[in-house]
Amino acid sequence: MIIVLKPRITKKEEAAVIREIRKLGYTPHIMRGVARTVIGAIGDERTHVSLEPLATWPQVESVTPIQKRYKLVSREAHPSDSTVSARGVAIGGRKVQIMAGPCSVENEKQLLQTAVAVKEAGATILRGGAFKPRTSPYEFQGLGEKGLKLLAKARKETGLPVITELLSENHAEMVADYADILQIGTRNAQNFQLLIAAAKTGKPVLLKRGMCMKTEEWLLAGEYILAHGNPGLLFCERGIRTFDTYTRNTLDLAMVPILKSETHLPVVVDPSQGTGKASLVTAMCKGAIAMGADALLIEVHPNPAEAWSDGAQQVTLDGFRRLMEEIQPFITAVGRE
Amino acid sequence: MIIVLKPRITKKEEAAVIREIRKLGYTPHIMRGVARTVIGAIGDERTHVSLEPLATWPQVESVTPIQKRYKLVSREAHPSDSTVSARGVAIGGRKVQIMAGPCSVENEKQLLQTAVAVKEAGATILRGGAFKPRTSPYEFQGLGEKGLKLLAKARKETGLPVITELLSENHAEMVADYADILQIGTRNAQNFQLLIAAAKTGKPVLLKRGMCMKTEEWLLAGEYILAHGNPGLLFCERGIRTFDTYTRNTLDLAMVPILKSETHLPVVVDPSQGTGKASLVTAMCKGAIAMGADALLIEVHPNPAEAWSDGAQQVTLDGFRRLMEEIQPFITAVGRE
Amino acid sequence: MIIVLKPRITKKEEAAVIREIRKLGYTPHIMRGVARTVIGAIGDERTHVSLEPLATWPQVESVTPIQKRYKLVSREAHPSDSTVSARGVAIGGRKVQIMAGPCSVENEKQLLQTAVAVKEAGATILRGGAFKPRTSPYEFQGLGEKGLKLLAKARKETGLPVITELLSENHAEMVADYADILQIGTRNAQNFQLLIAAAKTGKPVLLKRGMCMKTEEWLLAGEYILAHGNPGLLFCERGIRTFDTYTRNTLDLAMVPILKSETHLPVVVDPSQGTGKASLVTAMCKGAIAMGADALLIEVHPNPAEAWSDGAQQVTLDGFRRLMEEIQPFITAVGRE
């Protein structure tokens, strides 16, 4: 920790700060600068109490932590890339994986038709929501376990592993029974109890970025998964909330190279939530792949205008086929399959 | 819903939109303007499927909903003010209620000392966290049930009703057994399963604003509580996340008059989370009261520099006493007690 | 400056950093911590080249400046409060000053009617825009010099000093000839050439906060005024841009106590721009006064529905009279006139 003292304080006020630093287990190291006195407090910030509350003292100007707060997810701790596998499909390796399917599972016909079509077009994982977090209590909340059964059926028919959202600690075991990857949505990205419950199932977890989560907070939320014994973590950028209203969210593609440098874990991009507009999805996929994303998560629906949720961001079956063709040159350009 | 068509589309393209509007149960009403054709789709937006996905159609420029999506929380549905009571303390009435206490319950001495001091200074409700949502898995996670027991003990000693945070669906009953008001934190403001679990306990619920929640989203999250049978809802503004880094959050005091106009439910302001700086708390309290807040939620600690969480935003026992004196003229000016 | 080195770098890599710090004129001071080596670079950050680019070096993890970058505006340099006077009206003293008038000057009748009415209701300064910065080139751009002449006439009739916006370096002298205070708008808050031109007129300058300006950036923009020889600076909080769409801007009232602690200069609040909604203006005024604002800037129009700009945020003449009555108790409560 770096503690900056205010100018013109008394010796006694300075001594009190130094005493408190020692009391909390750090070794103070004093530097007298031109305009300020700065104290370096030496000690492991991850095991000691934080000194940040010292900022409330009238003689202290600021307190700044030095160490990174995440460990298990960090590339520092694990320099080589990790891959995460679901039923034999490895995410984070040479092949760019495509997760595709409807926002919500609505019925057998809708799901199977979509599953078959996305597989034919080249998707390698099937997505579909059975439990839906909805802004209003009056909106469709998902088919629940019935939806999970349909996903299992679609997996049987197509061979595609299945990813679906986990909304409730109480459903963790049930969802893990059916799904190959558990998705944690943006609204639950700091629902730490849910993260722990998901981690404990042992299934791979795809952690979406919270809509106003800073980079460090996201890495620390991921740290909860690994710290609770589950190494199978995927980070999924899905757009952040900003002032612009043209798109639903602002897809922060810089997160692809940032995560690649900060963590060893695979990086997924969701261009559907990330823009909220079907017409922008293909362009965002191209960018994400060019920048090094390991996988994409794309919403596809046979008839978006009648979708039970988020129709405006779902591409049609035809649209998805064209998208898969259009992104091919970029997968090649990036040296992947 | 208002559907705006693109200019220069064919009759056939227009007819397709009109057909779809009818198919989804709305009555179309066509207006030909100077530069655009606009269709009003008449029907109850709360019971019909949304027309918003029509925006994916190439001939459609935009789709705008007209109706408010919340009902039970709205002042439209319930023009007079509601009050919410906890052990005889009524929030939303003539008296401005002050909820005060430590961020985390740490031990009996710390809690009782604080509880007695805040009561003496005029606080009417005791706050204290037993379950703590922490950004890092390596930070103190709260005393759990032991903390709840200490809160119950402090209530017995002081007579102050107790508010504490609920973090997990699985703890809803246990926390409700000890607490008089359940607090839902900013990170769980759209954890709908937790909202439902909290609602079902029947205890009053204080719903903090999510850190990037729009006004409508917050009202709809509150709607979950009432729609699940619990009328005892408090909205608590605690700051939103913006680009500025001087304060931890930006306390959006405009929410006080906004909520007073949109909903009949009481409005609470949390200046501690709202700024993250103890030195700003008193000024924010004055503003909140002047603007009509029904209650304040203030973090108080006997020794903030050694607090186990969020020390930088907690005021001392002495500081709290002075704060209570300084806000008095504004309580009078606003015509309350 | 504090330079944090990456873990596991070589002695040679460390030496290169130390050499560069010396080369740029700072004295390095090395602290070996538990997980990182930290170098304090001692030297005046305001007169030396910044070390921040060292962050591009592969062996450097971060570089953090220590010193405050503003000087003349800082309370550190000038502990007592400053007042700024315009034609005998002192802002920053015991009296809360009220600046009121139309968004745009439209014609003589509209302006004089408003000027007389706001004076009667207790306003002490007249506002009105003659040059208008408009989002679209097709919107009304202001009456220009004709508007300035009308403002001068209204001043003559009412005795109220006049504040009006300066938009162009080329108009600085002309606007200063007519106005008593020059207003710099939010879109020009970092138009440094305009700030310099305004400073050089010698007239007091009211500097609105840029809509996404951090606290430090705002103080530094103000520093331009003082550094160019003009001590007559007023900071005016007018709301920042956030994700919420309910209000036009988010009025950041915490800026009142923050500016009061960081600078000696007066603080003004603009609740009209700050919310964009006439119905919220009175409540925001109460909050601003309770928190210590020295002046308010309020838009008033005889018939807002037909205003040539920003009608939705202007209060009527009657509304303004009521507002002035309603804020009175808070002016008393804060111990001012």
Add this chain to the structure above:
Amino acid sequence: MIIVLKPRITKKEEAAVIREIRKLGYTPHIMRGVARTVIGAIGDERTHVSLEPLATWPQVESVTPIQKRYKLVSREAHPSDSTVSARGVAIGGRKVQIMAGPCSVENEKQLLQTAVAVKEAGATILRGGAFKPRTSPYEFQGLGEKGLKLLAKARKETGLPVITELLSENHAEMVADYADILQIGTRNAQNFQLLIAAAKTGKPVLLKRGMCMKTEEWLLAGEYILAHGNPGLLFCERGIRTFDTYTRNTLDLAMVPILKSETHLPVVVDPSQGTGKASLVTAMCKGAIAMGADALLIEVHPNPAEAWSDGAQQVTLDGFRRLMEEIQPFITAVGRE
């Protein structure tokens, strides 16, 4: 315009709204819905007074404009792509143009060395700042006309056209005398007087996005250039300000496809300002190209650690050479040169 009335208002209140709509020159068109009455006000929103102030009336719930406010920049008005040329270099055509050079022009050696190196590596336009907008008045403000002369010299030596920033209306002619493209920086993106002065020089104008500018606002700022008679406009995405502090700005790459659909004008991306970190620049370039950017604007410096401004975001000469090689496959994949 769409005017939504509040529920349960009287006939008289409704009639007043209709009268006012007529008075302001629109034809009202009434639709009675399930929960609300909606009035379509038919008339050209670009030539009539806005009805938005009606939102202040107690019987009105909301007022929503329908028409797009920009015209000359819109693809609606000009369906085919436009190109903008500077000394024979066409931006917006088949070839992706690379603008590269130092943040600030510092001296002849630094500039010429960089100019020669970026040309050799494949850059087609030279960038360099002679007038610098700096957050603090104590920071290096640019060499001024001396810097322009050095740019002209570098152009003579290398044949590369030159882009440089215009900061002041008073410099418009002088800067236009030396430069081939005028750059308007993010802080001046809504400095409309500067936009008009730049337009009038007749030189192509590169308009950076304001750091918190909405899409529509940016297009309207561009409209100022065309409306003042200059068709040579380039839009340059350079990152927006968000809550995350890991990068200096959040580069909003979705703007590439959005601008391609909304306007006929070329789209440039600035990954240096867009991230503030040299280590992220190459990845952002790949994404921008894959998504269809017409040109890139990249900061390059022989020795970033000693740069006089923004060193942390400038790449070295070697780094730029590697960057140019690494982006090549993506230029090919997108079917360009």
